[in-house]
Amino acid sequence: MVTRTDHWLEKLKSTDGRVTDARRAVVDVIVSSPRPLTPVEIFDAARKKHLHLGLVSVYRTLEKLEELRLIQRVHQEQGCQAFLRAGVGHQHLLLCERCGQAVLFDGDDLESLFSRISQQTGFEIKDHWLQVSGVCAECK
Amino acid sequence: MVTRTDHWLEKLKSTDGRVTDARRAVVDVIVSSPRPLTPVEIFDAARKKHLHLGLVSVYRTLEKLEELRLIQRVHQEQGCQAFLRAGVGHQHLLLCERCGQAVLFDGDDLESLFSRISQQTGFEIKDHWLQVSGVCAECK
DNA sequence: CTACTATTGATAATGTTTTTCAATTATAGG
């Protein structure tokens, strides 16, 4: 069985990268987390699998994974350090206020809104960023 | 003429705060900026009006203004340190990729999208955050 | 004008992220 971890590591390898214990541990933690994690949280969790892991390697691995668009930084009121597996294509983020669980959903059509804004402001719209929060089924 | 700076300082005063040169300088800079500014940018600009201003006072003033909801932190790819005058009610942000100019626009009706997401995910939707970027009329 | 107390600026402390560098180790090719 090819896990998502394997898939990510394969992608790393195919872009001139090497598959190391440090990276395997970091990737494993992120892949199996239902919620965004900060570098230190990743470090703490990954250290259980790879005892000698250094925090610096976590930062470096995150940088690489972000370049490969396998993970994304998550911006929240309480901070913008956490990372989550990235969505495919143009997906948006839904976060539970209680447990932090993240769900990615496909973007709806916001074209009519954008054309109105474009008209009103004279801007040429290039990109947008939508994030929704609430309470998940388990936390209700 | 009552400027927006005066209005902000008045609001400060009405919540047990004092109107000082340091705050006047910081507020002036933010109020008259068309784009989000970082603490250091605010510091540099405000120092021209108030020579003895300390960076720490900028941070403290920003904290107060954010509490009063007169300013808001702006999250961008390049960082999340910048602040901008806040919108009234539920407005969203439109940013120019070139010059950084910010425009606030009234939120459209996203209810149908939310009810669909709610149905699909079991979440109870509480809040959302929409930010749009593009190229403004002057930069096109 | 005075008393009170919020605010200030300087300094130090804290926390996060990046840089440096010698040692290690994954990988391709023999």
Added chain:
DNA sequence: CCTATAATTGAAAAACATTATCAATAGTAG
């Protein structure tokens, strides 16, 4: 399997950003 090469590692130090401490200053109410 062995070797050469170059990417990666972990530790320490450096660079940044933000917050706490504290005595001195200055707004404000009376």
